[in-house]
Amino acid sequence: LPLYRQSEIFARQGVELSRALLSNWVDACCQLMTPVNDALYRYVMNTRKVHTDDTPVKVLAPGQKKAKTGCIWTYVRDDRNVGSSSPPAVWFAYSPNRQGKHPEQHLRPFRDILQADAFTGYDRLFSAEREGGALTEVACWAHARRKIHDVYISSKSATAEEALKRISELYAIEDEIRGLP
Numbered sequence: 001l002p003l004y005r006q007s008e009i010f011a012r013q014g015v016e017l018s019r020a021l022l023s024n025w026v027d028a029c030c031q032l033m034t035p036v037n038d039a040l041y042r043y044v045m046n047t048r049k050v051h052t053d054d055t056p057v058k059v060l061a062p063g064q065k066k067a068k069t070g071c072i073w074t075y076v077r078d079d080r081n082v083g084s085s086s087p088p089a090v091w092f093a094y095s096p097n098r099q100g101k102h103p104e105q106h107l108r109p110f111r112d113i114l115q116a117d118a119f120t121g122y123d124r125l126f127s128a129e130r131e132g133g134a135l136t137e138v139a140c141w142a143h144a145r146r147k148i149h150d151v152y153i154s155s156k157s158a159t160a161e162e163a164l165k166r167i168s169e170l171y172a173i174e175d176e177i178r179g180l181p
Helices: 003-012 019-045 101-106 120-126 141-155 158-177
Strands: 049-059 068-077 089-095 113-116 136-139
Touching: 003 019, 019 068, 019 089, 068 101, 089 101, 101 120, 113 120, 120 136, 136 141, 141 158
Parallel strands: 049 113, 113 136
Antiparallel strands: 049 068, 068 089
16 A cells, blocks of 8 residues: 555544655665565575566656556465475565566576566576576466467367367376475
């Protein structure tokens, strides 16, 4: 909830808290949480496989009439589906845009398997020219299936229907083996 709206809500309750004060509180909390954030980042990156995705977010800066689109990057460590007892974790990062340089920076220490959608901003991570070497690309079935499903809905293509059937069969196999080492 934006700070200006929180300030208005408090004011309706008779509590006057300026946006500047609320902003200072948020900043102080962020400073206090920095060691936790850093430890979480190191934990998420210290695994063989990371899943990433991004979500666009509207950002309205003070004095601006039009919202800009920033990006929340999500990095997930969760190896339970391969029998690991390591706790899952998620690390988030914000950027003011969706440029590929942001995941490149976030994933700089990571060296193994990256599961991601087909966003071209990830392409340099899978390149041999990447500092530290190319990451191994693991595509996301959910994203691929969605595209094929859209083709099937619009065209009733027999090929798309067959692809959906085969993906369903792969999902069934995944269900059987999930959690096994």
